[in-house]
Amino acid sequence: MLTRINIGPIHPSTHGVLHLVVDLDGDTIDNIEPHIGFLHRGVEKLVETRMYMQSPPYMEKIDYVAPMSVDEAYVAAVEAALGIEVNERAQYARMILLELQRLASHLFFIGALTNDVGQMFTGFMWGFRDRELILRLLEEATGQRMFYVNMRLGGLANDFPKDFKEHVLDTMNYLSGRLKNYESFLEKNPIFMQRMKGVGVLTKEDAIAFGVTGHVLRASGVPYDVRNNNPYYFYRKLNFREQTLSHGDNFARYRIKIMEMRESIRIIRESFEDMPEGDATGQMVKLRSPPVKNKTVTVSREAPRGEVMMYLVAGDQKPYRLSMRTPTFINLHVLNHIAKGNRLADLYSILGSLDVVMADVDR
Amino acid sequence: MKVEREELGRNIERAKSSGYDYLIKITAVDYIDNVTVIYFFRNLAEGKDATFEVELQPSDLWLVTIEPLFPAADWYERELQEMFGVIIRGRKAERLLLEKWDGKAYPLRKSFEWGKEYTSG
Amino acid sequence: MLIGSINAAEAFIQAGINSTSVPIAMLFILLYAVLVSILMSVYAYVFGWVERKVIAKIQYRHGPTYVGKYGILQNLADFIKLITKEVRYPENADSILMPLSLVALVSVVVFIILILPLTPSLLATNMGLGLLLVFVILDFSPLLLFITGFASGNKFGELGAQRSVLMLISYSIPLTIVVGTVALAAHGFNIAGVISAQSSIPFILLMPVGFIVFFIAMLAELERSPFDLREADSELIAGWLTDVSGPYYALALMLDYTRMFMGSLLISILFLSGWYGPVFPPLVWLLIKAFIVSLFIILIRTAVVRMRIDKILRMGWIYLLPLSLLNLLITFMLFR
Numbered sequence: 001m002l003t004r005i006n007i008g009p010i011h012p013s014t015h016g017v018l019h020l021v022v023d024l025d026g027d028t029i030d031n032i033e034p035h036i037g038f039l040h041r042g043v044e045k046l047v048e049t050r051m052y053m054q055s056p057p058y059m060e061k062i063d064y065v066a067p068m069s070v071d072e073a074y075v076a077a078v079e080a081a082l083g084i085e086v087n088e089r090a091q092y093a094r095m096i097l098l099e100l101q102r103l104a105s106h107l108f109f110i111g112a113l114t115n116d117v118g119q120m121f122t123g124f125m126w127g128f129r130d131r132e133l134i135l136r137l138l139e140e141a142t143g144q145r146m147f148y149v150n151m152r153l154g155g156l157a158n159d160f161p162k163d164f165k166e167h168v169l170d171t172m173n174y175l176s177g178r179l180k181n182y183e184s185f186l187e188k189n190p191i192f193m194q195r196m197k198g199v200g201v202l203t204k205e206d207a208i209a210f211g212v213t214g215h216v217l218r219a220s221g222v223p224y225d226v227r228n229n230n231p232y233y234f235y236r237k238l239n240f241r242e243q244t245l246s247h248g249d250n251f252a253r254y255r256i257k258i259m260e261m262r263e264s265i266r267i268i269r270e271s272f273e274d275m276p277e278g279d280a281t282g283q284m285v286k287l288r289s290p291p292v293k294n295k296t297v298t299v300s301r302e303a304p305r306g307e308v309m310m311y312l313v314a315g316d317q318k319p320y321r322l323s324m325r326t327p328t329f330i331n332l333h334v335l336n337h338i339a340k341g342n343r344l345a346d347l348y349s350i351l352g353s354l355d356v357v358m359a360d361v362d363r
Numbered sequence: 364m365k366v367e368r369e370e371l372g373r374n375i376e377r378a379k380s381s382g383y384d385y386l387i388k389i390t391a392v393d394y395i396d397n398v399t400v401i402y403f404f405r406n407l408a409e410g411k412d413a414t415f416e417v418e419l420q421p422s423d424l425w426l427v428t429i430e431p432l433f434p435a436a437d438w439y440e441r442e443l444q445e446m447f448g449v450i451i452r453g454r455k456a457e458r459l460l461l462e463k464w465d466g467k468a469y470p471l472r473k474s475f476e477w478g479k480e481y482t483s484g
Numbered sequence: 485m486l487i488g489s490i491n492a493a494e495a496f497i498q499a500g501i502n503s504t505s506v507p508i509a510m511l512f513i514l515l516y517a518v519l520v521s522i523l524m525s526v527y528a529y530v531f532g533w534v535e536r537k538v539i540a541k542i543q544y545r546h547g548p549t550y551v552g553k554y555g556i557l558q559n560l561a562d563f564i565k566l567i568t569k570e571v572r573y574p575e576n577a578d579s580i581l582m583p584l585s586l587v588a589l590v591s592v593v594v595f596i597i598l599i600l601p602l603t604p605s606l607l608a609t610n611m612g613l614g615l616l617l618v619f620v621i622l623d624f625s626p627l628l629l630f631i632t633g634f635a636s637g638n639k640f641g642e643l644g645a646q647r648s649v650l651m652l653i654s655y656s657i658p659l660t661i662v663v664g665t666v667a668l669a670a671h672g673f674n675i676a677g678v679i680s681a682q683s684s685i686p687f688i689l690l691m692p693v694g695f696i697v698f699f700i701a702m703l704a705e706l707e708r709s710p711f712d713l714r715e716a717d718s719e720l721i722a723g724w725l726t727d728v729s730g731p732y733y734a735l736a737l738m739l740d741y742t743r744m745f746m747g748s749l750l751i752s753i754l755f756l757s758g759w760y761g762p763v764f765p766p767l768v769w770l771l772i773k774a775f776i777v778s779l780f781i782i783l784i785r786t787a788v789v790r791m792r793i794d795k796i797l798r799m800g801w802i803y804l805l806p807l808s809l810l811n812l813l814i815t816f817m818l819f820r
Contacts, residue, residue, distance in 0.1 A: 005639045011721060027643075027793060037461040045470050049477070118719070118790025120709055125543035185787075191710050192789045208407065211386045211435030222407055229410040294394075298403075298412075311401070313392055321471075323390035325403075333438045344643070345719055345792045362461065 002030055009038055013116045013348045016358030018332075020347075027344050032336045039362040047322045048315075052078050053153065055319075060147045062326060063360040066105035067147050068097060068138075069303035070326070070360075075151040076232070077299040077310035077322075082153070090155035090282070091233045092275040096168070097141060097150070099264040099271070100134055103175065105304035106257045106264075107131040109355045110182060113254060116352030117195045118345075123186065130178055133171050140164060152282025159280045165272050172265045179261060186254075196251035200338045200350035203248055210334045213327045214306025215256040216354060220248035226302035238270050250346075253353040294320065303327060305355055326363055328356040365416045368426065374415060375402065375429055382406040383413050386429075389439035391447045393473045398424060398447060419449065428453040446471040487765055494606040501607075516606070517598055524597055527771070528741035532559045535741075535782045542786045566734035574727050576637025583732050585631040590735060592625050593742045600749055601676045603767045604759060614675040618750070619663050622705065625743075626652035633724030644723025647713045647793055651704055654800030658808040659701040662694045665812045666754050669819050679758035686757035690818070694811035695755045697804050704796070706747045709785040713793055744781060748774035 003024045008014040017038035023030040043062060047055045059074040060067035072094060079086065086094070111127025135145050141160055142148040150157045186192050202212070207220035217224055225242030227235040243259040245252040299310045306327025313321040331354050339350045366374050387403035402415040417426065428451045430436045438460060440451045445462040448469040462470065468481040497519075500512030533548070533556055540547030548555025573579045596618050601607045611617070626648045633645025667673045669690060670681035681687075688695045704711040713723070720726065725736050752758060752773035759766030761773075791799075 003639065005643075013719070035458075037459075040461045042470055045475070114789065118710070118712070119788070120539070120785050122539075122543050122786045125545060129544050189788060191791050194795055195789055195792060206434075208385050209434050211433070224407050224410075307387075309388060309403070311388070311390060311403075321392045323388070323392070325388040325390075329438065330435060333435070337434075343792055343794065345713075345790070348719055 001025075007347075009035075013112075013352065014358075015112065015351070015356050018356070018358050018361075022344070022347065024344060029339055029342055029344060029347060032339055032347070034332060034335060036332070036358070036361050039359045041363065043363050044322055044324060047319050049318065051317055052082075052319065055322075056149050056151060057147070060149060061359060062324070062363060063303065063305065063328075063357050064146070065108050065357050066101050066304045068101040068150065069105075069301065070308055070324075071149070071151050072098060073299055073301040073303070073308045073310050074322075075153065076301065077297055077312040078319075079153055080297040080299055081295055081312055081314040084154045084283075086154050087278065087280070089159075089276050089278040090280040092271050093156055093160060093280040094151070095233050095235070096268055096271050096275075097138065097148075097156075099267045100138055100168070102264050102304045103261055104131045104134040104138070106261050107134070109257055109304075110186075110254075112355075113349070113352040114186065114192075116348045117192065119192075123182075126178075126182070126185075130175060133174070137164075137168055137171055140167060155280050155282035157282065168268060169272065172268055176262070176265050179258060183258065193251065195346070195349055196254060196353075197249060198247075199250045199342060199346050200353065201247070201249045202334065202338045204246075206334075206337065207248065210330070210337060212306070212331050212334050214302070214304075214331070214355075215253055215260070216306070216331050216334070218242060218244045219252035219256045221246035226300050226307050230300055232301065234271070234274070235267075237274070238267055240267055250349055250353040253355075257355075305357065305360065306331060324363060326360045328354070328360045329363070332356045332361050364414060365418070368417050368419065371402075371415060371417055372427055372429070375404075375432060378404055378413055378415075379432060382408060383411075386433040386435040386439075387412070389436060389443060391443055391449060391471070393447065393471065395421075395473055397421065398449065398472075400426060400443065400447075400449060402429075424448055425450040425452055427451070430454065445469070448472065490765070490767075491605065494603060498606050517594070520598055520602070521594060523602075524594065524742050524745055525738075527745050527774075528738055529559055531744065531775070531778055532737075532741050534779070538779070538782060539786055542783075563734050563738075566737070567731040569730035569733075571730040571732065573729075574637050577727060578635035578637070581635040582632055582728070585628045585635065586728065586732050586735055586739070589625055589628045589632070590739050590742065592621055592628065593739065593746050596621055596746050597742075597749065599675070600746075600753060601679065601758075602770060603765070604676065604679075605766075607676060610674065610676060613673045615663060615667055615673040615678060618675070619660055623652065623656050625705075629724050632728070636724070636727040638727045640720040640722070640726045641724050644713070644720050644726070648707070648724065650793060650797060651711065651713065651800075654797045655701045655704045655804070658697050658800065658804040659705065661805075661808040661812055662698045662701070663754070665691065665694055665808070665815045668812070669815050671819075675753060679753055679760070682757035683760055686755060686760075688755040691811050691815055693807055694815070697808045697811065698754065699751060701800075701804060702747050702751060703781065703784070704800075706743050706781070708744070708781050710788040710791045711796060712790060713796070719790075744778050745774065748777035748781070751777050 005022050005024060007020040007022055009017040009019040014020065019035035021033045021035065043058050046058055056071050056074060059071040062070040107127045107130050111124040114123025115121060138148060139145045141164055142150040202216065202220050204221045207217050207222055221244060223242055223244040228240065228242040240263060243256050243263060245256055295314045297312050301308045307325065308327060309325035311323040312319055335351060335354060339347050342350065383404040383406045385405040385407050387405050389400065389402050391398055391400045397418045398421060400417045400419060404413045405411070426449060428436070428440055430440065440454065441457060441460040443449045444451055445459055446469060468475055497512055497516055501509055501516065503509045503512065537547045548558030551557040551561045573582065599609060599614055599618055629648045630645040633641040666678060666687060669687060670678040725733065728736055752770060756773045759770045761769035
């Protein structure tokens with residue numbers, strides 16, 4: 001006999017307002033139906049009524065854990081539509097900020113994941129504490145702790161402050177030491193490994209068929225990272241490799257995040273070395289002469305949760321249509337497939353390892 | 364690549380067999396005189412993208428589901444139904460995914476009126 | 485001076501309990517029960533604060549700071565808040581059974597602590613089968629948990645309740661076998677006898693395997709991490725406590741710490757030679773040992789993640805049961 005339980009929309013580990021209708025056969029999951037849309041704000045429609053550069057504050061609220069990543073993708077799409085060049089220093093500066101944002105988001109992921117597998121907030125607090133250091137750096141660079149709205153056409157709102165480089169590199173040194181702590185704290189814990197290894201397996205074929213992105217795709221053995229396969233800015237010039245594992249289970253998804261954090265630290269260090277002197281601030285763009293009407297651009301970016309794709313149809317003063325592909329919308333879709341047949345307790349660790357942000361799912 | 368509605372299924376099958384087996388996104392744009400539905404595919408091994416654009420007349424909005432070929436299409440097709448009123452044939456009746464106006468309003472169509480109250484149904 | 489007066493009081497109460505007149509004996513047992521309850525509440529209160537502070541330190545937080553010096557009054561504030569809250573029952577809940585079984589759970593704990601000898605000179609009872617009685621009563625508590633969870637009419641509560649019964653099945657057996665082994669080593673089920681048998685060497689050194697089995701099973705019994713499946717904060721919201729509200733929730737929180745006190749006392753009595761120790765009086769030694777055991781339990785809580793129910797059952801049957809039997813075999817050879 002099946003028991004139907006309703007998990008959420010208010011629940012400690014649904015990562016926001018997600019409502020899962022779960023059919024249980026004893027303690028085994030028979031079927032999950034995610035009810036989404038609680039945070040649907042119609043951003044795609046809203047953007048059509050705003051001038052191009054009035055939209056970034058909305059974009060930042062798409063993925064509130066990594067606001068800058070979506071914002072940057074939107075601004076890059078507008079730049080591509082209007083044909084605006086970004087100077088070299090600004091490109092490096094954006095890369096550094098994006099990688100800092102990725103670190104913050106991944107630390108958030110580790111914290112939330114340890115909570116989901118039933119750790120009494122120790123991992124959670126560690127993750128959030130280290131994330132706070134990154135947020136402090138971002139605050140130093142942009143003036144805001146969470147919603148930065150720092151991207152401008154052709155650059156940033158303001159260039160890096162003095163001593164920013166030293167502060168970032170200090171934090172990176174500290175963080176690369178901390179990553180070892182996380183690894184030994186979690187991976188030497190047999191119960192954690194028991195909860196993560198071999199749970200929620202997504203095979204390579206299914207990963208492609210379900211169209212998952214980001215760490216979920218790479219954990220299943222598909223070496224696709226937009227930064228590497230379809231590079232933007234200077235990712236190709238750097239000594240950067242996408243991180244791939246083949247098991248496709250919870251542990252692989254967690255492990256990818258740790259490996260990516262190492263890569264991000266390296267990218268930041270190298271970017272600071274290569275970054276030229278100059279001015280990274282953006283320009284004022286006059287839209288008196290409208291861009292080519294109905295010109296369509298497609299811009300892909302590797303956000304912390306996966307690939308963000310912006311499909312922009314340019315209008316005169318406002319976007320005619322903006323369609324976003326947000327990564328967790330499609331990563332959440334695979335939940336039913338991989339959690340089916342697992343125990344109820346594993347549902348939360350699988351959901352945690354998919355790293356969903358509900359605002360990102362619902363847009 | 365622009366294709367006709369009738370040839371879409373065949374084209375997608377051919378694309379899938381030639382390596383474009385990763386569905387990125389299905390979306391649509393309302394150009395008032397037609398609604399263009401766009402399918403984005405990717406060849407992961409070569410890193411190439413391919414798009415199929417289908418122009419539909421606003422009076423005759425329907426497509427055939429590609430979910431059997433691409434499980435990823437599931438939620439995108441449901442979104443398309445709710446946001447543009449494009450009827451996807453071959454799908455069983457489902458709960459609404461994101462919106463609450465069933466058949467009353469299609470928010471991403473240009474005919475959607477701001478400020479008008481659409482009752483949920 | 486202080487110790488002298490405590491000894492005099494102990495002797496006085498003991499004399500009252502041993503009195504041949506039934507009403508007087510009843511009165512003194514009641515007095516003893518009140519004193520023990522006060523001790524238990526104070527321990528639960530202080531330990532609740534210590535737990536919050538210690539965990540906060542490990543997690544780079546401050547813990548409670550505002551109410552009282554170092555936040556010592558925070559738990560009192562929480563308690564007052566909870567008992568002034570409205571009691572609500574969900575539609576399907578059994579509004580009599582649910583609070584009743586919670587009160588019964590508390591009384592089980594108080595009853596066990598009353599049976600345990602806290603000092604050598606003051607025993608509420610010195611029955612020969614005391615140890616057996618303790619564990620017979622202890623096995624009631626998962627059933628009462630089950631009743632609470634089931635009566636709450638909430639599916640999360642029911643799931644938590646089912647898990648508690650599943651764990652009862654797999655953990656009671658190794659636990660009981662170890663208790664039997666301890667009784668074998670102490671030549672009897674008398675609890676005071678078990679402690680005095682450890683006057684020279686505590687049982688933890690004699691049967692380390694038994695201690696480990698007992699400790700793990702006790703953690704499961706006390707629903708402490710990594711076996712906190714009945715509550716399972718991030719899975720089942722609050723498990724069997726999901727729909728327990730207001731003062732009854734305060735009761736359940738207090739129950740958590742009193743049960744920990746009980747568990748720590750049992751571990752210190754059975755394996756850590758109870759009240760034996762230099763300088764301090766017996767009661768203080770017992771409390772120190774219990775405190776250290778409790779501290780160890782919460783340190784485990786900060787470091788581990790929750791186990792899955794099937795893995796726990798597997799561990800119970802595949803590792804703990806054979807280990808407890810092995811321990812019985814070794815002890816039998818030694819104490820034959």
